Amino acid sequence: MADLCACADRKGLAPARDLNRYATGTRKVFYPVNAVVAMKDNSLRDQNDAASAVVVQGKNPYQSVTLDRLDGSGFLDGTYASSSASKLRVFSASQTFVFDRSSDGFSETMAYYYLDYAQRYIQLLGFTNVNNRQQVFSVDRSKQDNSFYRSTKKTITYGTGGVDDAEDADVIWHEYGHAILDDQVADYGTTSEANSIGEGFGDYWAGTLGAQLSGGFQDACLAEWDATSYSSTVPPCLRRLDGTKHYPESVVGEVHDDGEMWSAALWQIRAAIGATKADTVILQHHFDLTHDTSFDQAANALVTAAINLGYSASEVSAILTILQNRGLTVAL
Numbered sequence: 228m229a230d231l232c233a234c235a236d237r238k239g240l241a242p243a244r245d246l247n248r249y250a251t252g253t254r255k256v257f258y259p260v261n262a263v264v265a266m267k268d269n270s271l272r273d274q275n276d277a278a279s280a281v282v283v284q285g286k287n288p289y290q291s292v293t294l295d296r297l298d299g300s301g302f303l304d305g306t307y308a309s310s311s312a313s314k315l316r317v318f319s320a321s322q323t324f325v326f327d328r329s330s331d332g333f334s335e336t337m338a339y340y341y342l343d344y345a346q347r348y349i350q351l352l353g354f355t356n357v358n359n360r361q362q363v364f365s366v367d368r369s370k371q372d373n374s375f376y377r378s379t380k381k382t383i384t385y386g387t388g389g390v391d392d393a394e395d396a397d398v399i400w401h402e403y404g405h406a407i408l409d410d411q412v413a414d415y416g417t418t419s420e421a422n423s424i425g426e427g428f429g430d431y432w433a434g435t436l437g438a439q440l441s442g443g444f445q446d447a448c449l450a451e452w453d454a455t456s457y458s459s460t461v462p463p464c465l466r467r468l469d470g471t472k473h474y475p476e477s478v479v480g481e482v483h484d485d486g487e488m489w490s491a492a493l494w495q496i497r498a499a500i501g502a503t504k505a506d507t508v509i510l511q512h513h514f515d516l517t518h519d520t521s522f523d524q525a526a527n528a529l530v531t532a533a534i535n536l537g538y539s540a541s542e543v544s545a546i547l548t549i550l551q552n553r554g555l556t557v558a559l
């Protein structure tokens with residue numbers, strides 16, 4: 228099972244002193260999101276990391292992309308992401324190595340590309356203070372089918388159990404969600420509800436980013452490529468964003484399960500007010516959370532943030548109604 232649990236510092240975005248400090252590279256990634264979404268094919272299976280597993284009748288899920296903001300060292304080190312926690316790192320002085328999925332260099336490339344994508348999007352929304360740093364990660368240090376963000380080191384570990392976790396952008400982004408909350412809220416996640424919100428936000432974050440690229444394919448199903456190794460649902464999903472769990476009677480005390488209440492509410496808010504406004508208010512309200520926030524406190528903070536951002540009365544009302552329909556108590 229991919230558990231995806233969570234419980235620097237080189238400064239990003241230093242001013243460019245000369246253009247030669249920054250480089251771009253050309254690499255191949257699964258695009259969009261993961262092999263299943265790219266191929267729109269839920270029958271793909273890991274086949275023990277075989278390159279041939281994702282090639283069907285001459286079609287494949289790879290796309291060449293430009294890697295931006297590399298520091299020019301030849302390693303996957305850049306302004307917003309670095310694979311430097313990995314044991315064996317790929318190196319290319321010309322920044323042009325291309326890997327298939329049977330090489331961990333491919334996982335490095337996936338994580339670099341999609342982490343950089345996430346931070347770039349955050350800044351496009353207008354935030355310069357949300358995990359605006361070089362996110363360090365590893366792709367070959369854990370053989371578990373599990374990935375995690377470690378707040379003590381501010382690093383992400385992507386496990387290689389089953390489908391390598393960094394072969395799926397949903398997993399890459401879910402873990403980045405933990406990094407975001409840890410960056411926005413001091414000592415985040417000291418209670419079960421706070422950690423459930425953390426898991427729910429990570430799932431939402433993966434969903435909203437994936438939906439930018441997927442063309443509408445299976446957006447409520449998370450990590451459908453990684454999930455082929457352990458899910459028995461059709462299609463295989465790590466978790467979903469469209470569940471009906473209701474507070475408090477659906478609480479079971481497992482943070483990923485309970486997080487589905489939060490992610491589903493956020494996903495409905497996204498549908499109601501649009502992705503840009505939803506993503507903005509969701510990131511903004513984190514600044515008002517505490518390390519031990521409850522579902523109700525987070526719901527109140529979310530509505531308050533929407534008001535403070537100047538969202539219209541009907542948008543605020545839509546957010547409020549969605550949260551109340553989930554069983555949360557908002558006292559304005």
Ligand SMILES: [Ca+2]
Nearest residue numbers: 276328329391
């Ligand atoms: Ca692989």
Ligand SMILES: [Ca+2]
Nearest residue numbers: 388389390392
């Ligand atoms: Ca996996």
Ligand SMILES: [Ca+2]
Nearest residue numbers: 387388389391
């Ligand atoms: Ca594997």
Ligand SMILES: [Ca+2]
Nearest residue numbers: 445446448449
């Ligand atoms: Ca999906």
Ligand SMILES: [Zn+2]
Nearest residue numbers: 231232233426
């Ligand atoms: Zn998690």
